[in-house]
Amino acid sequence: MTKPILISAAVLLSIATVIGWSFELPRLEETVGVYHLLFKAALIGGAFGTFLGFILAVKERRFIAKFQAFASSLLLFTFLTSLIAHWSNRSLTEDQFSTEQLRVKQVTATWKDRGLSRQELSSPPDGYYIFVETDEGTIRLLREGSAAPDIGPSRTIEVRKQDGYWGYPLYSILPDNN
Numbered sequence: 001m002t003k004p005i006l007i008s009a010a011v012l013l014s015i016a017t018v019i020g021w022s023f024e025l026p027r028l029e030e031t032v033g034v035y036h037l038l039f040k041a042a043l044i045g046g047a048f049g050t051f052l053g054f055i056l057a058v059k060e061r062r063f064i065a066k067f068q069a070f071a072s073s074l075l076l077f078t079f080l081t082s083l084i085a086h087w088s089n090r091s092l093t094e095d096q097f098s099t100e101q102l103r104v105k106q107v108t109a110t111w112k113d114r115g116l117s118r119q120e121l122s123s124p125p126d127g128y129y130i131f132v133e134t135d136e137g138t139i140r141l142l143r144e145g146s147a148a149p150d151i152g153p154s155r156t157i158e159v160r161k162q163d164g165y166w167g168y169p170l171y172s173i174l175p176d177n178n
Helices: 002-030 034-058 063-091 118-122
Strands: 098-110 127-133 138-144 156-162 170-173
Touching: 002 034, 002 063, 002 138, 002 170, 034 063, 127 156, 138 170
Parallel strands: none
Antiparallel strands: 098 127, 098 156, 127 138, 156 170
8 A cells, every 4th residue: 555655656756846847947047056056955865865765675575676666766856855955045045135246248149949040030039148257156147038138338237146045146137127
C-alpha cells in the first residue's frame, strides 16, 4: 500500500518541480550569484536525496527497484531544493529596495518569436536585454516593450536592487523606465 503512494507522490512532486522551474527559469538572470546559490542547494538536496534513496533502496529486493528508488529520490530532491532555494531567495524578500545608477555595457533588441522572417525583423522589437555592470559582476535584465530604454549620455540606467532572502541580490529595471 505504501509503495503506490510513494510512487504517486514522487510523480506529482516531479511534475510540480518541472512546472515550478518553467516559471523560475526566466528570472534566473536577475539574481547575482544565482549559480552559486543553485549549486549549494543542489548539494544539500543531493545529500538528502542520497540518504532517502539509500533508505528506500534497502527495502527493495531487486536491483532495478533499488536503482529506481535511489536515482529518483536523488534527482528529485536535487532539482526540488534548488527550485525552492531560488524561489525563496526571490519571493521571501522584504519590500525595501534601493535604486542605483549602473553602467550599461550593451543593449540588445529581442523578439519573442523563434523563426523570424525579414519582415518581422524590420518590425519593432518585443523588448530589450540590457547588460549592466554591478559590483558583483555583469547581469542581463529584460525590459519589455518596443520603446528603447533611455540610457543617456553617461551610459547608465537606474536599476532597483533588492537583497534576497539568502543574501543573493536581485536586480530589476524600474517601472519608471518602461
